[in-house]
Amino acid sequence: MNHLQSLEADSIFILREAYNRLGRLGLLWSIGKDSTVLLWLAKKAFFGHCPFPFIHVDTGYKIPEMITYRDLVALELGLEMIVWQNSEALSAGMGPAKGRLICCRALKTDALNSMTKHYGFDGLIVGVRRDEEGSRSKERVFSERNEDDEWDYVNQPPELWGQFKTDFPKGHHIRVHPLLQWNEIDIWRYIESEQIPVIDLYFSKNGRRYRSLGCAPCTGIIESEAATVSQIIEELANTKVAERAGRAQDQEDAYAMQKLRKDGYM
Amino acid sequence: MTEITEPNNVRQKLHLVFTGHVDHGKSTVIGRLLYDTGSLPEGTVTKIRRISAETGQPFEMAFLLDAFEEEQKQGITIDTTRLQFKTKKRDYVIIDAPGHKEFLKNMISGAADAEAAFLVIDAQRGVEEQSRRHALMLKLLGISRIGLIINKMDLVGFSQDVFQAVSAELTGFLESLGLSPQVTLPLAALSGENIVAHSQAMTWYHGPTLIEALDGLTKDEGGQGSLRLPLQAIYKFDDRRILAGRIESGQVSVGDEILISPGGKKTKVVSLAAWLDRDLKSQSGAGESVGLMVSDEFFNRRGEIVSLPGEPPAVSDRLRASIFWMGRNPLKIKRRYKLRLATSESEAEITEIVRLVDSETLAAQNGRNQAQSSSESPKTMVGVFGPGGQTQNAAKPISSGPEPSSSADDAHLKIEERTSGPEEVGFNQVAEVEILLQRQLAFDLFSRHRATGRFVLVDGFDVSGGGIVTEIFERLPVRFGFVGDGLRARCEVFEEYYYDISGMAVSKVTPKEPSYSLGDRVPLTGHSYRYPENFDIAVFRDRVAIRIRDGRVVSLLALQDYAYEGFPIVNGRGFGVLVNSERDWALVREDYDRLTTDNETALAERWLDFNTYRRIPMGGGEYSQELFE
Numbered sequence A: 001m002n003h004l005q006s007l008e009a010d011s012i013f014i015l016r017e018a019y020n021r022l023g024r025l026g027l028l029w030s031i032g033k034d035s036t037v038l039l040w041l042a043k044k045a046f047f048g049h050c051p052f053p054f055i056h057v058d059t060g061y062k063i064p065e066m067i068t069y070r071d072l073v074a075l076e077l078g079l080e081m082i083v084w085q086n087s088e089a090l091s092a093g094m095g096p097a098k099g100r101l102i103c104c105r106a107l108k109t110d111a112l113n114s115m116t117k118h119y120g121f122d123g124l125i126v127g128v129r130r131d132e133e134g135s136r137s138k139e140r141v142f143s144e145r146n147e148d149d150e151w152d153y154v155n156q157p158p159e160l161w162g163q164f165k166t167d168f169p170k171g172h173h174i175r176v177h178p179l180l181q182w183n184e185i186d187i188w189r190y191i192e193s194e195q196i197p198v199i200d201l202y203f204s205k206n207g208r209r210y211r212s213l214g215c216a217p218c219t220g221i222i223e224s225e226a227a228t229v230s231q232i233i234e235e236l237a238n239t240k241v242a243e244r245a246g247r248a249q250d251q252e253d254a255y256a257m258q259k260l261r262k263d264g265y266m
Numbered sequence B: 001m002t003e004i005t006e007p008n009n010v011r012q013k014l015h016l017v018f019t020g021h022v023d024h025g026k027s028t029v030i031g032r033l034l035y036d037t038g039s040l041p042e043g044t045v046t047k048i049r050r051i052s053a054e055t056g057q058p059f060e061m062a063f064l065l066d067a068f069e070e071e072q073k074q075g076i077t078i079d080t081t082r083l084q085f086k087t088k089k090r091d092y093v094i095i096d097a098p099g100h101k102e103f104l105k106n107m108i109s110g111a112a113d114a115e116a117a118f119l120v121i122d123a124q125r126g127v128e129e130q131s132r133r134h135a136l137m138l139k140l141l142g143i144s145r146i147g148l149i150i151n152k153m154d155l156v157g158f159s160q161d162v163f164q165a166v167s168a169e170l171t172g173f174l175e176s177l178g179l180s181p182q183v184t185l186p187l188a189a190l191s192g193e194n195i196v197a198h199s200q201a202m203t204w205y206h207g208p209t210l211i212e213a214l215d216g217l218t219k220d221e222g223g224q225g226s227l228r229l230p231l232q233a234i235y236k237f238d239d240r241r242i243l244a245g246r247i248e249s250g251q252v253s254v255g256d257e258i259l260i261s262p263g264g265k266k267t268k269v270v271s272l273a274a275w276l277d278r279d280l281k282s283q284s285g286a287g288e289s290v291g292l293m294v295s296d297e298f299f300n301r302r303g304e305i306v307s308l309p310g311e312p313p314a315v316s317d318r319l320r321a322s323i324f325w326m327g328r329n330p331l332k333i334k335r336r337y338k339l340r341l342a343t344s345e346s347e348a349e350i351t352e353i354v355r356l357v358d359s360e361t362l363a364a365q366n367g368r369n370q371a372q373s374s375s376e377s378p379k380t381m382v383g384v385f386g387p388g389g390q391t392q393n394a395a396k397p398i399s400s401g402p403e404p405s406s407s408a409d410d411a412h413l414k415i416e417e418r419t420s421g422p423e424e425v426g427f428n429q430v431a432e433v434e435i436l437l438q439r440q441l442a443f444d445l446f447s448r449h450r451a452t453g454r455f456v457l458v459d460g461f462d463v464s465g466g467g468i469v470t471e472i473f474e475r476l477p478v479r480f481g482f483v484g485d486g487l488r489a490r491c492e493v494f495e496e497y498y499y500d501i502s503g504m505a506v507s508k509v510t511p512k513e514p515s516y517s518l519g520d521r522v523p524l525t526g527h528s529y530r531y532p533e534n535f536d537i538a539v540f541r542d543r544v545a546i547r548i549r550d551g552r553v554v555s556l557l558a559l560q561d562y563a564y565e566g567f568p569i570v571n572g573r574g575f576g577v578l579v580n581s582e583r584d585w586a587l588v589r590e591d592y593d594r595l596t597t598d599n600e601t602a603l604a605e606r607w608l609d610f611n612t613y614r615r616i617p618m619g620g621g622e623y624s625q626e627l628f629e
Helices: A003-021 A033-045 A064-077 A087-091 A100-119 A184-194 A229-237 A256-262 B026-036 B044-055 B069-074 B101-111 B129-141 B160-176 B210-216 B368-373 B408-412 B582-593 B600-607 B621-627
Strands: A025-028 A054-057 A081-084 A123-125 A142-145 A173-176 A208-210 A221-223 B013-019 B081-086 B091-096 B116-122 B146-151 B183-186 B229-235 B242-246 B251-253 B257-261 B265-272 B283-285 B289-294 B305-307 B314-325 B336-341 B344-357 B430-443 B454-459 B462-473 B482-484 B487-489 B496-500 B505-509 B535-539 B544-549 B552-558 B569-571
Touching: A003 A033, A003 A123, A003 A173, A003 A184, A003 B229, A003 B242, A003 B289, A025 A033, A033 A184, A054 A100, A081 A100, A087 A100, A100 A256, A184 A229, B013 B026, B013 B101, B013 B129, B026 B081, B026 B091, B026 B116, B026 B146, B026 B210, B101 B129, B116 B129, B116 B160, B129 B160, B129 B314, B129 B462, B146 B160, B160 B183, B183 B210, B229 B289, B251 B265, B314 B344, B314 B454, B336 B430, B336 B462, B430 B462, B430 B487, B482 B552, B487 B544, B487 B552, B582 B600
Parallel strands: A025 A054, A025 A123, A054 A081, A123 A173, B013 B091, B013 B116, B116 B146, B146 B183, B535 B569
Antiparallel strands: A142 A173, A208 A221, B081 B091, B229 B242, B229 B305, B242 B289, B251 B283, B257 B265, B257 B305, B265 B289, B314 B430, B314 B462, B336 B344, B336 B454, B344 B430, B454 B462, B482 B487, B496 B505, B535 B544, B544 B552
């Protein structure tokens, strides 16, 4: 087995554990490359079926193409979709102008947390990777959130031998991270070898492309000529710029992501 | 850097862990490795130089890894991190594991995934407590590719003598564990000596640099040995019935006859299922997540292990294991834990702590000393909710009541003193234990099959310990009173109790009938007991309930699935449990969960009735003759 095949097999193992061990389960689909790979892996894990709903936390500020693409794919694959929004904050005028971290907290963290409560999810599958940023590098595959959706990151349980955290008090939930071991370049190599369709915002037009997708006001476009998956792989193999360098919220404070994630941010 | 790629653009990847005592410089070694191989993202070094300058601290390579604010401010690694770098040969994932004692569980979480380990030792301070403990953990985690790094050589004047002394001490310790380091390197990580280039300050050293040593490691392809496929689930999303799981070792092919344990049923692989046609195969091997479609549709469940019939796993409920404990509360004898092995799970009881291993010296603490210093009574006693001291020979006298106090008043009673081993395993301790499972599981010796020979122990909500199977007991050492529905329960409901007047002790006579299964008629009346036609037995010790209806065993069920139906309840010794409503039953369960040696007597007085179903007549067994002499 090569490295990609073993990443695939382990992620499938994790997805099946989540489905077997956790009660109500959903998958956070952000339309980006990582959660699209997750969708693909779920299809493989469950032999063409997706036995749980796909959830999109829509901040209202997403790049418009993402929403069009989301609805198209959901229809095509017959996904059970939950679209959730913090409409209260939105109608009160929440936006990045109020402060990026405040905005992320309201439109992403709070929205996610109220969605989790509303549906009573015991498990949420999220496509985060260890190589994205510091606090994610410290994550567990099964990561508990308490009744206030908080992450007790200084006191994480041991995780070994494929034995995950599946016992927890009622009201808590587990964030399941099947892609934790994957790198950005692994994702693209897998997309290439499996020929997985991804949104074309990633591909260069007029010398510019998105490397990471998020909300329109806070997501930077990079200078790039990479217009195909293999050109992206080539580019990544030679870059030293961090993947999330274009994500404004990460740059707000040295420990911004740790602080956001402690309160339930994905 | 030019990429040397395998076909399909995928390079080999090796997982490495760096462990060692706190402050011996693990994070610095890794930081330097990343820095010298040009693996750091742009701006990272500048950012850390800026933080160093602003705070007046020296430039810390460790900041590259210790991402948490708490870690940077306290200068320690709290949780494990993964970082990547590459050499011309392959890619590496480095796992930085905390060296601080408090974070051993985090060290284990990181190290458990590693294919090779480097133990980092401070040349000046030498081998310290966590150095030894981490070495012991590597042994228990089954990591045999080990390298030693004697770091901070600059602090000892790059002395070859110091290097040799420290490496001899550590190598000796590793050898006593049955581990042999493949390489020992003198390093000064802060200035990068012997990391990518040979050090000019240590010309006496002719071995490899760290990079050369890494590239010299052979990758553990794993999965050697015969087929082991623990089942994760049985899927029936459509008209296909699919047995899903990950192959831990060996391979499976279409047409193979397979054995599914512990059920013991054999069937044939018809096909290997896949979503996409292009993924359909006729054979799959170790590491693959697969779906089997088989020719016979008998009952299967998660936790069963698929093997080839000639090379089956053991099926047993009793084992000996080396364990490490990371729980907040100590692991205790008599308490119940959940044991998870591959995908199977069972309630488990630690029946004996054979010895505690002192990771400082590897010396065993066992037997008398421990028992004498323990504040808990080492005596065998009749448990309130079920039989105590299972090592007790059934024919020997046992104490009768629930109050085996050691006060002077009882001195005339023949209470057998049993020399017991340690009663508990504390935080971060390593021990050898014997475990009794509630149900039979399929598993292996760790030395034969890694993935199906290791397990974790769950205490409450938390994975609190891990262990490797060192011995499997095939024969049941314990007599089970009831067997059925995949459950077993020990019990002494039909034992005769007699009061031996000359010896002033209670003796017990075990009936000849070995055990009762579903449908069997039970002896409702004996010399020392009488039960109604309809009653339930709650064996708290094994968490199993048995329903007796019209004098026959009609069901065995896990205690959590048992509901009070209005019939009398007795415990595993045949004493009445004072339950008259569902609410009473809930209260008993609650009390039992908080049972300790301190409140045992009080709880017995509250809930048990010693008079209705049992009496203790005189004589019996070998003593009856004496009575009429």
